Amino acid sequence: MTDTLGTPGDSGEPGKLGKPGSAGDAGTPRGTSGGNPGEARGAGAPVLSLRGVSKRYGAVQALSDVDLDVHPGEVVALVGDNGAGKSTLIKVIAGVGPPDGGRITWEGRQVAIPRPHEAQSLGIATVYQDLALCDNLDVVANLFLGRELRRGLLLDEVGMEKQATELLTTLSVKIPSVRIPVASLSGGQRQTVAISRSLLGEPKVVMLDEPTAALGVEQTAQVLDLIERLRERGLGVILISHNMDDVLAVADRIAVLRLGRNNGVFDVRTVTREELLAAITGATDNAVSRRQARKSGEQGGGGQDGGEQGGGEQSGGAQDRGEQL
Ligand SMILES: Nc1ncnc2c1ncn2[C@@H]1O[C@H](COP(=O)(O)OP(=O)(O)OP(=O)(O)O)[C@@H](O)[C@H]1O
Known part of the structure; x- marks a missing residue:
């Protein structure tokens, strides 16, 4: 049910906040180079930080040097194409598949999460897709x-x-x-x-794996409302989703994985769909972005209305409810 978006190449991502932070800066507010700590939700020190995490399955390097920060009261969406490494990263944090390398810091203290029991003891809960x-x-x-x-x-x-x-x-x-x-x-x-x-x-971080997959509009709204309640309670939420509307509706920051590596952390208030798609696919010129540009051109009757990112839609557009990443 998800599009395959595997176009090779690199992009310059204007709205990108960069990697979550350089090694050793787990205390950096919001952990990004371009956030606005004053306005941001989840400001302060991260509850969970990953630095340089790698994981290999036989010949497959599923994660390479991945960084991630999650702050209390913050929803971080983890997005990426199929096979980008999202589930592998969740498994690392959940203690289901410990990493081969890298560092995990929990409330400022370096920890190991070799088994699910350690994740639960720290205060990490995971809700898998199969419920x-x-x-x-x-x-x-x-x-x-x-x-x-x-x-x-x-x-x-x-x-x-x-x-x-x-x-x-x-x-x-x-x-x-x-x-x-x-x-x-x-x-x-x-x-x-x-x-x-x-x-x-009573976890401090909750990871949700595709919680709105296969749900209708009303049911999705119910789940997104609940995610907002979690944020209000001061929980850090990691949300895996292929649905761009859901991500843009509920996340504070969006961390993109591509081919097992970080490919940008974006502030949801400023990122455009084009920028996200470019980060996910690794290219601005691909079938999906061309299709989006064509659609926004048709809707706007001109092609300039979509903004200045190559005719793409701006974030938060309601036209494409349910569009998949
Ligand atoms: N148990 C495993 N054994 C071998 N390779 C694996 C295993 N689990 C994942 N992989 C590989 O690791 C890479 C990352 O997979 P992962 O499931 O983490 O991606 P994903 O981003 O969650 O993808 P999707 O959106 O399709 O669920 C893929 O190349 C996948 O084939």
Whole structure:
């Protein structure tokens, strides 16, 4: 369902903030060379910093010298073409596939994350695309799966229901009842339950792998709203998405991976779609950017209305709702 955008070549990216920061500067505000700390969300020291992370699978160099910063109260979108290394990077942070090299810093302290347990202990939660909810169990049971509250030998059903209701209410998650099986929820509701579940461990960073994939417009809005709630709670969020509209709607910064390397960190307030596509594909002149330029020319009746980036659309345009990266 995603376009393949593999055009070789390099681009000069005007809106690019550069790499997250040079080695050893984990305390740099926003960790970028061009951010505006005064206005930015998530200002201050990063909660999570990666420097020079690499990972090889046999002959495939999946990650090379990758840097990433995530601040409290910040949504960082991780984007890139298929095979760019996004999942590999998430696995490194989640302790599922430790890196071969590089440094991970958590709240200013260098750490190792060899297993998922270490990630959880630090306060890193991951919500994978396949959700891993138990369809036959109700919302409460799914939320507390594996960490059930007990009263003596018995499950504390009343306590769990109360906490579940409180959590979902705080997050403005709307479901008919916490006592219905998740099988009867919509895709968006299921996704919000899965994300809410990750919060029970009181993480500081939540990683979401394609949380809006296969969701309709309304359901996507529900999930994006929830991501905003996470940010409001001061969590750092890493969002993997192929959907440019979602990324532009909810992220503060956008980190682009290309062929396993950093290819720019962009401020969502200033970046254009053209710049993002160029960073993702590695070229400004490719089938996707030509198509976008043609479309914006048709819509604007001229071709100049799309801005000054080669006729491309500006960020935040609503015309292409649902367009995939
Ligand atoms: N377990 C593995 N064994 C061998 N190669 C792998 C493995 N996992 C990933 N790779 C390779 O590493 C590279 C990065 O893959 P990764 O899944 O991280 O990319 P991605 O950006 O998440 O892509 P997509 O958007 O398609 O999910 C690819 O070339 C992929 O084929």
